[in-house]
Amino acid sequence: MSASNEEIKKLAQAYLRNRGFYSGDIDGLWGDLSNKAFARYADHLAQRGLEVGGEEQIVEDAASGAISGVIVIDPGHGGSGKIGGSSGNNATSASGVLEKTMTLDLARRVETQLQDLANAMPGSRIDVHLTRSGDVNLSLSDRAQLAESTKADIFLSIHFNGFNGRARGTETLIISTANGNVNEQEDRELAQRVQSAMLAAIRRFDPDARDRGVKNGQKLGVLNDISLGNTRIPNKTRACLVEVEFIDSPPVDELLNTGPNAQAARDAIARAIAEALVDDLRVRR
Numbered sequence: 001m002s003a004s005n006e007e008i009k010k011l012a013q014a015y016l017r018n019r020g021f022y023s024g025d026i027d028g029l030w031g032d033l034s035n036k037a038f039a040r041y042a043d044h045l046a047q048r049g050l051e052v053g054g055e056e057q058i059v060e061d062a063a064s065g066a067i068s069g070v071i072v073i074d075p076g077h078g079g080s081g082k083i084g085g086s087s088g089n090n091a092t093s094a095s096g097v098l099e100k101t102m103t104l105d106l107a108r109r110v111e112t113q114l115q116d117l118a119n120a121m122p123g124s125r126i127d128v129h130l131t132r133s134g135d136v137n138l139s140l141s142d143r144a145q146l147a148e149s150t151k152a153d154i155f156l157s158i159h160f161n162g163f164n165g166r167a168r169g170t171e172t173l174i175i176s177t178a179n180g181n182v183n184e185q186e187d188r189e190l191a192q193r194v195q196s197a198m199l200a201a202i203r204r205f206d207p208d209a210r211d212r213g214v215k216n217g218q219k220l221g222v223l224n225d226i227s228l229g230n231t232r233i234p235n236k237t238r239a240c241l242v243e244v245e246f247i248d249s250p251p252v253d254e255l256l257n258t259g260p261n262a263q264a265a266r267d268a269i270a271r272a273i274a275e276a277l278v279d280d281l282r283v284r285r
């Protein structure tokens with residue numbers, strides 16, 4: 001029993017260290033450093049309205065792979081008029097489905113998949129907030145500010161692209177340091193996880209899926225660090241924006257809207273995104 005106890009305490013130390021709360025050795029000796037790390041972790045959760053049940057709970061969580069976190073999902077666009085930099089709609093699919101409808105549908109599916117993943121990991125708590133749940137528009141800063149007010153770990157904005165009816169591909173966008181991002185590296189790692197997962201899911205349904213990669217060249221108001229609270233709070237929200245595919249391309253419209261596997265493809269993409277977000281929570285906290 002004592003040997004396995006030590007193993008479990010090592011897991012707890014690793015759990016705390018991976019999340020930046022512990023800098024000591026992973027030795028299974030639960031001393032002062034471990035206690036302090038645990039206290040900081042408990043404070044960190046408390047600030048987010050979450051709690052751990054004591055040392056036993058974190059040891060249990062560590063052993064079970066439980067995770068916790070707050071995720072804001074932002075379905076792009078909505079409503080009709082332009083508000084604070086956010087247009088009511090941008091792209092329209094070849095069959096006439098609006099981007100704003102597809103972003104909300106996918107956001108809801110990601111939320112469902114996140115709750116399924118949390119339910120499958122005993123002790124896990126994932127608090128999911130959507131910036132909108134109906135056909136309404138919000139300004140870009142209002143969307144980002146939900147991440148600040150909920151002290152979110154992750155902010156994910158969902159969009160679909162449109163161009164000339166032929167372009168294809170999946171891309172994930174972040175803001176560069178030069179454009180004011182105070183945590184570009186963390187955002188890039190999140191974005192790469194999400195990008196790889198989405199692409200793999202789309203490829204299962206469509207071999208013509210194309211990787212347009214993670215891009216950082218643009219100023220995206222919705223990822224603005226001031227609105228996300230990143231310049232004020234110590235635990236910075238990691239943020240990226242996905243452009244899932246070009247919906248004005250007829251093969252993409254069939255893949256996601258009109259084809260026989262459209263529902264399954266959307267669920268697979270949502271599952272892949274949810275898994276990437278959970279991976280990011282696991283590594284960071």
Ligand SMILES: [Zn+2]
Binds near residue numbers: 090159
């Ligand atoms: Zn858009």
